[in-house]
Amino acid sequence: MTVPTTxxxxxxxxxxxxxxxxxxxxxxxxxxxxxxxxxxxxxxxLAYPEAHIECDNRLAWFLGRIEAEWGDRAAYVHLTRDPEAVARSFARRANPGILQAYRNGILLGAAWKRPDQPRIEIARDYVATVTANITAFLARRAHVMALSLETLEEEFPRFLDWIGAEGDLGAAQAEIRLRHNASEP
Known part of the structure; x- marks a missing residue:
C-alpha cells in the first residue's frame, strides 16, 4: 500500500x-x-501542500475537519511521549498557552470554580483528552504510524522508509538527537 505524501x-x-x-x-x-x-x-x-509533513498539536481539535478535508488522502503519525512527562512539561511552562486555553475555555468554569486546582491536574486531563481524541480518529485511518519521543532515534529510520523520504537523512537523524523547545527544569 502506497503511503500518501502529505x-x-x-x-x-x-x-x-x-x-x-x-x-x-x-x-x-x-x-x-x-x-x-x-x-x-x-x-x-488545513491547506497543506502535497509532499508536506506538518507537526501541530492543535490539529487534535480539528479532527472532524481533517476527516472531511484529508481523510485517507493523508498519512498520520501519532507522536507520543510518556503522558506524565508531557503533563509535567506543560505544568512547568512559564507561558501556559494551550493548557491555559483548555483550563479557561474547554473546562468551562474551572478557572473560577476551582481556582486552587493544581496546574498538573489540568495538564493530566488535557493530555488524556487529546490522546483519546487522536486515538479514536486514527482507528478509522488507513495510513497510520505511531512514534514515541522516548524511542524516536531508533524509530526514525522506519518512519523515513515508510514515507519514502529522500534528502540528507544523516542530518535528519542527527537532528533527532538534539533537544528543541524543551521546558525549563
Missing part, C-alpha cells in the same frame, strides 16, 4: 514535535513545518 503529525504537544519537524526539514522529498497554518481559519487552516 503527513499530519498528531500529538498533545511537549512530545518532540518541534524536533521531528526540524529533522524532516532536511528532507528533499517533503517540505516540513511546525504549526505553520495554526494562525489561519476556514479552509486555509
Amino acid at each position: 503527513i499530519l503529525v498528531l500529538n498533545t504537544g511537549r512530545c518532540g514535535s518541534t524536533t521531528l519537524a526540524r529533522a524532516c526539514g532536511h528532507l528533499t522529498s517533503h517540505t516540513a513545518g511546525h504549526e505553520t497554518l495554526s494562525h489561519l481559519t476556514g479552509p486555509a487552516r
Whole structure:
C-alpha cells in the first residue's frame, strides 16, 4: 500500500514535535513545518501542500475537519511521549498557552470554580483528552504510524522508509538527537 505524501503529525504537544519537524526539514522529498497554518481559519487552516509533513498539536481539535478535508488522502503519525512527562512539561511552562486555553475555555468554569486546582491536574486531563481524541480518529485511518519521543532515534529510520523520504537523512537523524523547545527544569 502506497503511503500518501502529505503527513499530519498528531500529538498533545511537549512530545518532540518541534524536533521531528526540524529533522524532516532536511528532507528533499517533503517540505516540513511546525504549526505553520495554526494562525489561519476556514479552509486555509488545513491547506497543506502535497509532499508536506506538518507537526501541530492543535490539529487534535480539528479532527472532524481533517476527516472531511484529508481523510485517507493523508498519512498520520501519532507522536507520543510518556503522558506524565508531557503533563509535567506543560505544568512547568512559564507561558501556559494551550493548557491555559483548555483550563479557561474547554473546562468551562474551572478557572473560577476551582481556582486552587493544581496546574498538573489540568495538564493530566488535557493530555488524556487529546490522546483519546487522536486515538479514536486514527482507528478509522488507513495510513497510520505511531512514534514515541522516548524511542524516536531508533524509530526514525522506519518512519523515513515508510514515507519514502529522500534528502540528507544523516542530518535528519542527527537532528533527532538534539533537544528543541524543551521546558525549563
